[in-house]
Amino acid sequence: MARRPANRFVCQSCGAVFPKWSGRCDACGAWNSIVEETVEPTATGGTNARRRTGARINLVGLAGDTPPPPRIETRIGELDRVLGGGLVPASVVLVGGDPGIGKSTLLLQGACALARAGRKVMYISGEEAVDQIRLRARRLGLEAPTLELAAAINVADIVATLDAEKDLALVVIDSIQTMWMETVESAPGTVSQVRACAFELIRLAKQRGFSLILVGHVTKEGALAGPRVLEHMVDAVMYFEGDRGHQFRILRAAKNRFGATDEIGVFAMTDQGLEEVPNPSALFLAERRGHIAGSAVFAGMEGTRPVLLEVQALLSPKAGDGGARRAVVGWDTGRLNMLLAVLEARCGIKLNTMDVHLNIAGGLRVGEPAADMAVAAALVSAATGQPTSAGSVYFGEVGLSGEIRQVSQPDTRLKEAHKLGFEQAFLPRRIARGNRKPSAPDGLGIQEIGHLGDLVSLFTGAMEETAG
Numbered sequence: 004m005a006r007r008p009a010n011r012f013v014c015q016s017c018g019a020v021f022p023k024w025s026g027r028c029d030a031c032g033a034w035n036s037i038v039e040e041t042v043e044p045t046a047t048g049g050t051n052a053r054r055r056t057g058a059r060i061n062l063v064g065l066a067g068d069t070p071p072p073p074r075i076e077t078r079i080g081e082l083d084r085v086l087g088g089g090l091v092p093a094s095v096v097l098v099g100g101d102p103g104i105g106k107s108t109l110l111l112q113g114a115c116a117l118a119r120a121g122r123k124v125m126y127i128s129g130e131e132a133v134d135q136i137r138l139r140a141r142r143l144g145l146e147a148p149t150l151e152l153a154a155a156i157n158v159a160d161i162v163a164t165l166d167a168e169k170d171l172a173l174v175v176i177d178s179i180q181t182m183w184m185e186t187v188e189s190a191p192g193t194v195s196q197v198r199a200c201a202f203e204l205i206r207l208a209k210q211r212g213f214s215l216i217l218v219g220h221v222t223k224e225g226a227l228a229g230p231r232v233l234e235h236m237v238d239a240v241m242y243f244e245g246d247r248g249h250q251f252r253i254l255r256a257a258k259n260r261f262g263a264t265d266e267i268g269v270f271a272m273t274d275q276g277l278e279e280v281p282n283p284s285a286l287f288l289a290e291r292r293g294h295i296a297g298s299a300v301f302a303g304m305e306g307t308r309p310v311l312l313e314v315q316a317l318l319s320p321k322a323g324d325g326g327a328r329r330a331v332v333g334w335d336t337g338r339l340n341m342l343l344a345v346l347e348a349r350c351g352i353k354l355n356t357m358d359v360h361l362n363i364a365g366g367l368r369v370g371e372p373a374a375d376m377a378v379a380a381a382l383v384s385a386a387t388g389q390p391t392s393a394g395s396v397y398f399g400e401v402g403l404s405g406e407i408r409q410v411s412q413p414d415t416r417l418k419e420a421h422k423l424g425f426e427q428a429f430l431p432r433r434i435a436r437g438n439r440k441p442s443a444p445d446g447l448g449i450q451e452i453g454h455l456g457d458l459v460s461l462f463t464g465a466m467e468e469t470a471g
């Protein structure tokens with residue numbers, strides 16, 4: 004007897020399944036994200052059904068001579084850097100970002116560059132008509148007569164078209180949330196549709212050996228929309244970050260089976276599309292004004308690339324009877340609260356009656372603990388009114404006892420600071436046995452700081468000299 008289709012309720016944010024509808028998902032906490040979906044019954048074998056006997060799989064040892072995978076360079080250096088050197092054949096990349104951030108623009112530029120290099124590239128859009136893509140390419144000054152465009156959402160038609168093509172190098176699907184399969188009884192963008200459509204496209208890419216890039220929507224929290232299993236299915240996950248009102252765009256890898264996950268690509272949005280920024284430090288510091296209290300330059304690392312950023316701090320008297328406000332842009336709020344507690348408990352600087360505003364200029368989000376000393380320098384500078392030296396950079400991790408801890412790749416940070424004309428660097432003191440002194444370039448002075456109190460004394464001493 005044929006089984007009837009069953010209904011289930013699935014959260015569109017996290018993919019959790021519930022027996023009945025509710026306004027709030029108990030798994031992820033999202034509101035109004037649970038949608039009813041129909042599940043088609045699958046044929047089950049009865050007592051007389053023939054069962055397939057599994058075949059023995061071949062096992063090999065860990066040791067072996069496996070060459071690195073070949074790469075297809077996109078001719079966009081910043082994109083190739085994040086990918087790990089270029090696209091890998093038969094790999095699948097998921098690209099996410101806020102609406103209007105530049106995902107389609109970047110991928111269209113990369114597709115045109117590959118097509119001009121003689122590669123066979125297809126750009127399939129489920130959100131725009133072909134004429135709209137042509138208008139955008141003409142506005143950006145892109146020319147690639149061999150680039151093949153299509154506007155389609157039916158995955159069965161797309162798979163049949165791709166399966167008939169030969170020597171495909173790259174296929175771009177913009178976006179996976181618009182794709183639709185007739186065999187799945189739900190609307191495009193639902194968890195079932197996204198999972199099924201992605202599986203079919205990924206299966207074909209692995210079978211035929213072409214690179215596949217899927218564009219994904221994001222939620223209001225900035226995470227990729229759809230089931231979490233989608234991120235597990237692909238080989239690389241990249242996020243396009245930045246404020247649409249700001250010219251900088253940051254491409255960051257959150258997952259990469261063929262490269263590092265701590266590399267970033269920096270782009271600038273112009274009227275000609277996205278332009279590469281080979282030296283982001285100079286661009287981030289271009290508008291910096293020296294000799295202003297509450298500002299310090301941080302020598303950071305993003306993957307293998309050194310990046311110099313300006314840390315800005317502003318203190319103002321607490322307004323009202325509530326608690327003091329902590330407003331942070333580009334850094335972790337919890338780490339700021341920890342640093343404020345260390346400054347008060349270990350260094351005697353009380354900021355509990357002040358509203359603290361912290362900003363990483365340039366739109367880049369900093370996640371490494373090495374920024375602690377630069378943030379502390381900006382806070383102490385704002386509290387004492389003494390500006391930091393315009394030619395100084397800071398890096399070092401701050402512990403709960405106030406000690407300044409070592410960080411990775413100090414030599415690379417110092418070389419980048421010297422290249423941009425800085426004259427002095429404040430870095431952690433070498434305490435552990437075997438630590439060698441960083442090799443500073445000629446003309447760059449080094450001052451080692453062992454405790455946060457030593458950093459504070461530099462500003463308080465300068466304040467006393469000024470008062471005297």
